[in-house]
Amino acid sequence: MPVKNQKWIYNSTFSGAPKPSDFKFVEDQLPEVGENEVHFKAVAISVDPYMRVLGSVIPPGGVMFGAQVAKVVKSRNPKWKVGDAAVGYFGWQTNWVGVPEDIQSPFGGIEEPYEVPQVVSNVTHALGAAGLTGNSAYFGMMELCCPKPGETVVVSGAAGAVGSLAGQIAKIQGARVIGFAGSDAKVDWLVSECGFDKAFNYKKISVVEALKTAAPKGVDCYFDNVGGQMTADVISCMNSYGRVAVCGSIANYNADRSKPVLVPDYHLNVIIKQIKMEGFLAQRWLGPKWIQGIHQLAEWINQGKIVPRETVTNGFLNIPSAFIAMLKGDNIGKAVVTV
Amino acid sequence: MPVKNQKWIYNSTFSGAPKPSDFKFVEDQLPEVGENEVHFKAVAISVDPYMRVLGSVIPPGGVMFGAQVAKVVKSRNPKWKVGDAAVGYFGWQTNWVGVPEDIQSPFGGIEEPYEVPQVVSNVTHALGAAGLTGNSAYFGMMELCCPKPGETVVVSGAAGAVGSLAGQIAKIQGARVIGFAGSDAKVDWLVSECGFDKAFNYKKISVVEALKTAAPKGVDCYFDNVGGQMTADVISCMNSYGRVAVCGSIANYNADRSKPVLVPDYHLNVIIKQIKMEGFLAQRWLGPKWIQGIHQLAEWINQGKIVPRETVTNGFLNIPSAFIAMLKGDNIGKAVVTV
Numbered sequence: 001m002p003v004k005n006q007k008w009i010y011n012s013t014f015s016g017a018p019k020p021s022d023f024k025f026v027e028d029q030l031p032e033v034g035e036n037e038v039h040f041k042a043v044a045i046s047v048d049p050y051m052r053v054l055g056s057v058i059p060p061g062g063v064m065f066g067a068q069v070a071k072v073v074k075s076r077n078p079k080w081k082v083g084d085a086a087v088g089y090f091g092w093q094t095n096w097v098g099v100p101e102d103i104q105s106p107f108g109g110i111e112e113p114y115e116v117p118q119v120v121s122n123v124t125h126a127l128g129a130a131g132l133t134g135n136s137a138y139f140g141m142m143e144l145c146c147p148k149p150g151e152t153v154v155v156s157g158a159a160g161a162v163g164s165l166a167g168q169i170a171k172i173q174g175a176r177v178i179g180f181a182g183s184d185a186k187v188d189w190l191v192s193e194c195g196f197d198k199a200f201n202y203k204k205i206s207v208v209e210a211l212k213t214a215a216p217k218g219v220d221c222y223f224d225n226v227g228g229q230m231t232a233d234v235i236s237c238m239n240s241y242g243r244v245a246v247c248g249s250i251a252n253y254n255a256d257r258s259k260p261v262l263v264p265d266y267h268l269n270v271i272i273k274q275i276k277m278e279g280f281l282a283q284r285w286l287g288p289k290w291i292q293g294i295h296q297l298a299e300w301i302n303q304g305k306i307v308p309r310e311t312v313t314n315g316f317l318n319i320p321s322a323f324i325a326m327l328k329g330d331n332i333g334k335a336v337v338t339v
Numbered sequence: 340m341p342v343k344n345q346k347w348i349y350n351s352t353f354s355g356a357p358k359p360s361d362f363k364f365v366e367d368q369l370p371e372v373g374e375n376e377v378h379f380k381a382v383a384i385s386v387d388p389y390m391r392v393l394g395s396v397i398p399p400g401g402v403m404f405g406a407q408v409a410k411v412v413k414s415r416n417p418k419w420k421v422g423d424a425a426v427g428y429f430g431w432q433t434n435w436v437g438v439p440e441d442i443q444s445p446f447g448g449i450e451e452p453y454e455v456p457q458v459v460s461n462v463t464h465a466l467g468a469a470g471l472t473g474n475s476a477y478f479g480m481m482e483l484c485c486p487k488p489g490e491t492v493v494v495s496g497a498a499g500a501v502g503s504l505a506g507q508i509a510k511i512q513g514a515r516v517i518g519f520a521g522s523d524a525k526v527d528w529l530v531s532e533c534g535f536d537k538a539f540n541y542k543k544i545s546v547v548e549a550l551k552t553a554a555p556k557g558v559d560c561y562f563d564n565v566g567g568q569m570t571a572d573v574i575s576c577m578n579s580y581g582r583v584a585v586c587g588s589i590a591n592y593n594a595d596r597s598k599p600v601l602v603p604d605y606h607l608n609v610i611i612k613q614i615k616m617e618g619f620l621a622q623r624w625l626g627p628k629w630i631q632g633i634h635q636l637a638e639w640i641n642q643g644k645i646v647p648r649e650t651v652t653n654g655f656l657n658i659p660s661a662f663i664a665m666l667k668g669d670n671i672g673k674a675v676v677t678v
Binding site: 053057227228229231232246247248249252253255260261262263264265267268269270271272273274275276277278279280281284 | 392396566567568570571585586587588591592594599600601602603604606607608609610611612613614615616617618619620623
């Protein structure tokens with residue numbers, strides 16, 4: 001009996017804040033499973049800020065891109081057996097049939113699914129704190145910021161999926177961690193549960209004012225999810241040889257890029273303070289290092305050293321609204337949709 | 340008989356383009372040479388863009404800061420003997436008496452003078468292509484840009500003292516080099532004498548347009564002397580894992596910083612292309628590496644592999660006007676004043 005498949009089509013290029021009509025819901029029949037093919041059934045689907053960014057670059061028309069945790073329900077491929085749980089770029093659809101070795105990453109190139117490691121305690125964590133999100137925080141902090149014990153680390157977008165983990169990872173390294181987020185509830189959560197030393201609602205206090213008292217010895221590392229004014233302000237408070245991991249640019253994701261978007265200049269501070277800034281996509285570390293990262297994160301979760309908070313939405317039909325709410329900052333921690 | 344000393348006092352904090360009245364000419368008597376002290380007599384004095392930058396940070400009042408080549412005319416210090424030529428931060432004055440081990444660098448900390456290495460063929464080169472300027476180009480290119488043979492390197496402010504050397508050093512590394520400068524005469528000089536593959540007058544062609552044809556495979560390294568629009572434009576043409584050495588910010592040196600200076604945002608490109616940007620002051624490499632850099636540069640000059648062009652102004656009284664002209668871009672290559 002043919003299987004019915006539900007899909008969200010990426011229908012029109014995002015302009016400003018994404019809206020429901022940018023997506024179109026369709027149903028069709030799944031094909032038979034051919035030689036070397038696997039049938040994966042969605043368990044949980046990730047909604048992430050990078051989708052807003054790539055949405056202005058990737059042409060619309062196909063199934064909306066994105067990662068899932070999915071279970072194998074049929075396999076004619078020697079690498080996969082029924083019941084395996086995989087993380088892969090199956091997109092916003094309830095089922096996927098094809099050759100796993102041929103899957104295109106939205107970041108370019110082939111990216112084969114990988115099995116959820118046994119150490120991951122909860123399947124949604126494989127998309128969050130012990131998955132793509134966790135590794136973004138892990139590699140950005142460990143490979144680019146490289147905080148030393150006693151140094152001061154600032155995280156912006158700190159209550160977001162990546163930011164909250166980045167700060168907790170810096171704490172594990174022995175750094176003093178200061179977070180900026182957009183609501184009092186988020187700020188409270190960062191201090192009371194994530195162990196940040198200080199957190200501020202940037203809507204209520206200027207970043208420079210906050211750092212004058214919270215970082216009297218200056219800022220050594222900045223995990224940057226935001227860009228714009230926030231980046232200029234944090235850099236103005238950095239010490240010589242400060243390191244900036246540039247992970248996100250949420251201040252200007254929805255900016256109209258048909259004309260130049262203007263931001264405060266921090267170029268001169270980069271020179272005088274000899275600051276190193278590096279943009280990154282976690283995919284850079286795919287391969288054996290990737291799985292090492294996930295094992296380390298899963299171990300920290302299991303030891304209670306990091307809090308893998310998730311905002312879970314139920315129901316495949318709710319993916320677009322979960323995505324739009326996440327971009328508005330309605331979530332705390334990782335936003336994920338269970339199917 | 341007491342020696343008369345001439346000095347230029349740094350008289351008022353620069354606001355906008357520096358003007359002659361920001362400096363005050365005074366004469367006084369040199370003190371006697373005390374124990375451990377040396378009397379250095381100025382031979383050539385450097386005028387550099389960094390002076391504009393530090394001028395907004397350092398309080399006015401004293402002798403204007405800056406490096407000289409100077410000869411020892413009297414010494415009561417075992418390290419120095421009459422006739423030695425030194426490079427040191429003696430400032431804008433014709434004579435200096437003091438303990439060389441105590442000299443403050445305008446960049447902070449103590450910076451002892453060093454003897455002009457024997458391999459340097461011309462004393463003014465010790466301030467330029469085989470000195471502070473040369474090492475800025477050398478370390479920025481070799482340690483931060485790290486061009487590989489066949490890669491494409493862009494240099495802005497390319498006909499300036501540092502830029503023209505940075506491009507020539509990249510050529511020696513086997514890279515393809517594209518320069519941007521502000522006049523046709525500078526552009527001609529970069530191609531005909533400095534061996535740049537392409538050079539453009541940015542006042543006549545947009546940077547993005549120029550790079551579309553001149554860098555069809557994209558830009559791998561950017562030696563950035565300029566900032567602002569130029570930086571955003573070059574970064575938009577860069578390849579993944581591009582490297583930016585941030586050396587100068589001449590587009591906005593004279594900007595009124597009492598309000599935020601706005602520039603086009605390139606933050607998102609830094610992420611998507613995973614670009615590494617690093618600001619630097621050449622002083623980072625002081626010590627044995629510094630002298631190695633100068634020896635390498637002197638060797639390249641002596642082999643005719645780099646063209647150490649200088650714009651030389653004669654006369655101590657002309658330092659302020661030489662400095663102001665250099666900031667306007669009137670010079671080609673290193674601006675220096677002989678005393």
